[in-house]
Amino acid sequence: MSTRQWMDRGTQLLLSTVEELSDADFAAPSRLPGWSRAHVVAHVHFNAEALRRLVGWARTGEPAQMYPSRQHRDEEIESGARLPAARLRELVGESATTLAREYDELSAEGRERQVRTAQGNLVPASALPWMRTREVVVHAVDLDAGADFTGLPDDLVRALLVDVLDRRIAAGEGPALARWLTGRADTAPELGPWL
Template identity: 50%
Template sequence: MSVTSEEAAREALRQRQGAGARYDSPAAPARELAWARRGTAYFARKLNELTDAELYDPSLLPGWTRAHLVAHVGYNARALTRLVEWARTGVETPMYASTEQRNAEIERGATLPARALRNLFAHAEVHLNVEWRDLTDAGWDAQVRTAQGRLVPARETAWMRTREVWVHAVDLDNGGSFDDVPPDLLAELLADVQRSWARREERVGLTLAPTGGEPVVVGNGGPTVSGALPDLVRWLTGRGVRRLTSSDGEIPDIPRWF
C-alpha cells in the first residue's frame, strides 16, 4: 500500500517526538480531527486579534456578545470532553445536566474577565485533545448521547467540534469568513445541513448550484439557488445571504440548521 505525503509527515513527526509522545489511535477519525484542530487554531487566531474591550461587543449571533460566543465554544469543548470520557470509561457523563444549566453556564461565562475567557478557551481545547488522544480503537465506536438526545459513536465528537469552531469563528465578526473554510469541509457542512433537515423531517425542496460544481438536489428539487460554495454554506447555516441568486428571483426561506 502506498504511503501518502501526509502519512509520511506524521511518521517523521513521531520519530522526532520520541516514544513518550501521545498520538491518536489508528481507528480515530483522522479527517474530522484534522478539521477540528485546524478550526481550533483558526478560532484562536480570530480571538487573539480582538482586544479585551472588543470581547464584550456584539457578535453575529442575535443577543450574544463575543464573550457569550467564546464562553460557549469553551464550555462546548468541556461538554465534548465529558462525552469522550464516557466513551473511555464506560461511566455515563452527559454533555450538560439540562438545557437550563447549559444556558446559565454561558450567561455566567459571558461575564468573566477577558483573561479568564481566553484561558477557558485555551485550557478546554487542550483537555479535549488529551481525551481524544487517550481514546482506544474500541473507544471511538462507543455510544454516547448528544445534547439533542441522539446516540452516536464517540467519533462523532470530532465532527461536532469541527462545526463549532469553524462556524463560530465567523460569528466573532472580526474578519472570519466562510471563504477561509477548506473546500472539502464546506461540502461536508452542506451535507450536514441536509442530514439535520432529514432527521427533523423538514420538507425542503430546492436545488443548490455551487459555482464550478455539481448541482445538489434537496428533497424533490425546486428553485435553483446559485453561488459560490462558501456563500451557499453561509446561507444554509443561517448566517445570511450574500452573492446568491435564485431561479425564481427570490431566495427561499429555509429551516434552521440545528
C-alpha cells in the same frame, strides 16, 4: 484531511480569531442574535467541556450527559460571558487543548463506544471530532471578526454544507431550499432557527 485534522484546523481558526480581539471587542455583538462575542467564546469553551464528558463516557463506559439541562447550559454561557476577556481567552484555549488530548488518548474500542449527544442522538465517540469541528468553524465566523468560510479546505466546506443540508431537510425545509438552489425561486427561503 481527516476529521480529526479538521478539528485542529477549525480550533486554530477560532483561537486565532479570539486572540485578535481586544478586551473591549468581547462586549460587541456577534452574528448571533442576542449574543455578544463573549457569549460565543463562553459557549465554545463550555462545548469543549461538554464534549470532554462524552470522551469520558467513551473511555470508561460510564454514561455522562453533555449538559444536565438546557437551562444549565444557558446559565453557564451567561455566567461565562461575564468573565473578564483574559480569563475567557485562557479558558477557551485550555479546554480546546484538553479536549484534543483526551480524545487522542481514547482507545480504538473507546472511539467506537456509543455516546448520547445533547439532542439525544446515539453516536460513536469517533463522531466527536466532527461535532467539535462544526462548533469551532461556525462560531469562529459568528465572532464577526474576520474569520470566514473562504479560508477553509473545500472538503471541510462540503462536509459542513452536507451536514447543514441534512438537518434542514429533516426539519422539512428541503423543498424550499431546492427551489432556491436550483434557481426556481428569486429569494432564499426563510429558514427555521439557527443550527
